[in-house]
Amino acid sequence: MxxxxxxxxxxxxxxxDVLPIILLITVFQLFVLRQSIPxxxxxxxxxxxxxxGLALFLAGLEKALFPLGKIMANQLSDPAFIYGxxxxxxxxxxxxxxxxxxxxxxxxxATTIAEPSLIAVAYKANEVSAGTISSWGLRITVAFGVAFGxxxxxxxxxxxxxxxxxxxxxxxxxxxxTLFAPKSIIALAYDSGGVTTSTVTVPLVAALGLGLASTxxxxxxxxxxxxxxxxxxxxxxxxxxxxAQIMHWRTKR
Amino acid sequence: MIISIILKKLQQAIKDLxxxxxxxxxxxxxxxxxxxxxxxxVLFGALLVVAGLTLFVQGLEMGxxxxxxSMAHALARKGSLFWLLCFAFALGFSTTVAxxxxxxxxxxxxxxxxxxxxxxxxxxxxxxxxxxxxMSVAFSVGLAILIGVMRIIRGWPIHYLIxxxxxxxxxxxxxxxxxxxGIAYDAGGVTTSTITVPLVAALGVGLASTIRxxxxxxxxxxxxxxxxxxxxxxxMxxxxxxxx
Numbered sequence: 001m002x003x004x005x006x007x008x009x010x011x012x013x014x015x016x017d018v019l020p021i022i023l024l025i026t027v028f029q030l031f032v033l034r035q036s037i038p039x040x041x042x043x044x045x046x047x048x049x050x051x052x053g054l055a056l057f058l059a060g061l062e063k064a065l066f067p068l069g070k071i072m073a074n075q076l077s078d079p080a081f082i083y084g085x086x087x088x089x090x091x092x093x094x095x096x097x098x099x100x101x102x103x104x105x106x107x108x109x110a111t112t113i114a115e116p117s118l119i120a121v122a123y124k125a126n127e128v129s130a131g132t133i134s135s136w137g138l139r140i141t142v143a144f145g146v147a148f149g150x151x152x153x154x155x156x157x158x159x160x161x162x163x164x165x166x167x168x169x170x171x172x173x174x175x176x177x178t179l180f181a182p183k184s185i186i187a188l189a190y191d192s193g194g195v196t197t198s199t200v201t202v203p204l205v206a207a208l209g210l211g212l213a214s215t216x217x218x219x220x221x222x223x224x225x226x227x228x229x230x231x232x233x234x235x236x237x238x239x240x241x242x243x244a245q246i247m248h249w250r251t252k253r
Numbered sequence: 254m255i256i257s258i259i260l261k262k263l264q265q266a267i268k269d270l271x272x273x274x275x276x277x278x279x280x281x282x283x284x285x286x287x288x289x290x291x292x293x294x295v296l297f298g299a300l301l302v303v304a305g306l307t308l309f310v311q312g313l314e315m316g317x318x319x320x321x322x323s324m325a326h327a328l329a330r331k332g333s334l335f336w337l338l339c340f341a342f343a344l345g346f347s348t349t350v351a352x353x354x355x356x357x358x359x360x361x362x363x364x365x366x367x368x369x370x371x372x373x374x375x376x377x378x379x380x381x382x383x384x385x386x387x388m389s390v391a392f393s394v395g396l397a398i399l400i401g402v403m404r405i406i407r408g409w410p411i412h413y414l415i416x417x418x419x420x421x422x423x424x425x426x427x428x429x430x431x432x433x434x435g436i437a438y439d440a441g442g443v444t445t446s447t448i449t450v451p452l453v454a455a456l457g458v459g460l461a462s463t464i465r466x467x468x469x470x471x472x473x474x475x476x477x478x479x480x481x482x483x484x485x486x487x488x489m490x491x492x493x494x495x496x497x
Contacts, residue, residue: 017356020347025320028343032336033327038320046316053309054353060301061357063294071295072277075285099284103276110272117450124474163435164426171419178412187411190478195450197442199306200270202354206361206439222369226362226435233442233481 003059011055018051061203069207076100077158077215094159097216101151104208108150108232111204112143117195118236121188125240128184132247138240145239146196146232150205153231157212160219163227170234177241182248189240193233205229262307270303309353309447318451325456329463334406337460338399344456345398345480348448349391355443359383359390362436371432371496385491390440393487397479398453404475405460405467411475418482425489433492440488441481450477 029037037043075081082096112118122135122142156166178186197205205228213225281289289295321344328340349355363383367374372382404414426434453476461473 014351017351020343020350021317024340024343024347025317025324028324028328028336028340029320032340033324033331035327038323039316043316043320046312046314049308049312049315050317050351051312053305053307053312054351056301056305057309057353058305058356060298060303060305061353062298064296064298064302066357066361067291067298068277068289068295071290072280075287076280081285099280103280106276106279107273110276114269114272116269163438164423167438168423171423175416175419178416187472187475187478190411190415191474191476194442194444194477194481197354198269199354199447200273200302202443203357203361204273206358210361210365220369221365222371222432223435225365226439228439229358229442230435230438 007055007059010058011051014051014054014058017054018047022047057199065200065203066207069204070211072103073100073208073211074215076103077212079215079217094155097154097158100154100158100212104154104228105147105151107201107205107208109143109147111198111201112146112196112236113139115196115198115201117198118142118192121192121195121240125185125188125244128188129182129244129247132251133185133244134247137247138243141239141243142192142196142236145235149231149235150228153209153228154212156227156231157209157219157224158216160224163230167230167234170238174234174237174241177238177245181241181245185241185244189237189244192240193237196236197229197232201232202229205232259307259311262311263303266303266307266310270299313448313451317448318455321452322455322459325452326459326463329456329460338402341398341402341456342395344395344452345449346391346395348452349394349444350387352444352448354447355387355390355440358436358439358443359386362386366432369432382495385495386436386440386488389487389491390444390484393483394444394449394480397483398456398476400483401457401476401479402460404479405457405472406464408467408472411478415478415482418479418486422482422485422489425486428493429489430492430496432496433489437485437488437492440484444480444484449480453477453480 025037029035076099077097118139119135122138125133125138126135152166156163181189206226209228210221210225213219213221281287324340328337331337360383363372363379363386366372366382367379372378400414403409404411429437454473457476458473461467
């Protein structure tokens with residue numbers, strides 16, 4: 001019964017969330033373009049699917065993805081699991097968290113390699129570069145980039161070092177790469193940063209970071225918990241440009 | 254016919270989730286050697302996530318994507334800069350408001366902020382904080398798409414804008430309250446997933462193919478890059494107002 005009540009509340013919220021899109025379509029189609037809306041019944045059925053699907057997704061998220069990310073973070077960084085039972089730990093030793101780094105890297109790699117938007121980007125990169133960039137090679141490089149990025153992000157949470165330092169260094173790398181990368185790939189590479197973080201990955205990775213920040217001694221979720229997604233969207237930019245550069249250089253020789 | 258489509262979509266959704274399931278199973282069985290707590294609930298939730306995403310994407314492909322693409326093309330051809338820019342802003346704004354990952358992360362951020370004592374712990378103030386976060390992100394994505402469209406029309410080189418944006422992000426980081434920085438940096442990656450990317454990409458490629466001298470493959474890209482950069486700046490601005 002409680003579930004039904006919760007679900008109807010979520011459903012009401014999602015109706016409000018898609019309202020701007022409905023407004024956008026009606027106003028522009030009817031008043032700016034002055035055309036009737038084509039395939040209206042189909043659009044309405046699609047709209048009902050969108051609202052229902054969004055509500056189901058959000059309800060499932062609360063029960064599965066968020067708890068899952070937190071449970072994994074809690075278990076892998078549990079002081080009893082890491083330092084042995086009975087130890088009292090006040091300072092986190094970053095060397096003891098090997099399994100956390102491995103888990104973060106594997107989640108990053110696994111979710112990126114199968115990501116549909118990345119497959120599309122890789123295909124277009126192949127086209128833009130006239131075949132010098134292979135789409136498989138690019139996908140694997142980006143997946144390694146994301147894996148390394150999220151893993152480094154968990155290292156940052158465990159050590160509590162400031163996020164902006166890492167991002168600043170990342171930006172500097174991007175700027176230097178921009179100077180040397182083939183011109184045609186630059187816009188595509190910048191786009192790939194936003195593309196790799198999908199709807200399923202984001203909540204899972206966010207929960208992993210927040211869970212870590214609440215179990216690692218001396219960390220505060222409000223200050224240290226976020227930032228993993230920022231790593232996951234910065235590293236693809238670096239890896240796409242890097243890969244394009246290496247391939248460009250190799251074909252030139 | 255419909256059932257076979259749904260089955261196919263479901264298969265796709267399960268294929269997308271499979272890598273995550275394999276990684277988690279490996280860690281539970283080999284490394285942690287304990288069963289997952291609340292297994293039943295997590296499985297039920299995962300089922301809802303798969304079903305929800307399947308329906309959601311199916312609905313988008315049936316209705317929103319075709320009409321969004323045809324509108325983007327029609328407006329690009331119409332040649333009125335004013336309406337094109339209005340459309341760009343409205344498209345970025347409205348698709349971000351409905352973005353599932355953003356709804357989820359904003360709610361989580363509000364929860365963390367209230368537990369950390371940054372905002373009042375009442376339901377009302379949590380909702381308000383999450384809503385404020387989402388509105389700042391949606392507004393900034395709208396603005397980002399508008400700037401991106403201007404860039405495609407005028408043919409500005411993208412890297413000056415992006416590098417300039419990086420500079421602003423770093424300047425904002427100095428003055429923004431440190432509680433907002435993590436979520437602000439994350440906001441960039443969160444905004445651009447299921448709905449925004451295909452529609453915005455259609456707008457960019459449509460525009461680049463109607464303007465003479467622009468190549469859709471080279472100039473059509475770059476909209477998403479702005480949409481992941483500006484939210485960082487605006488969420489830090491929101492933090493200045495709320496916590497500052």
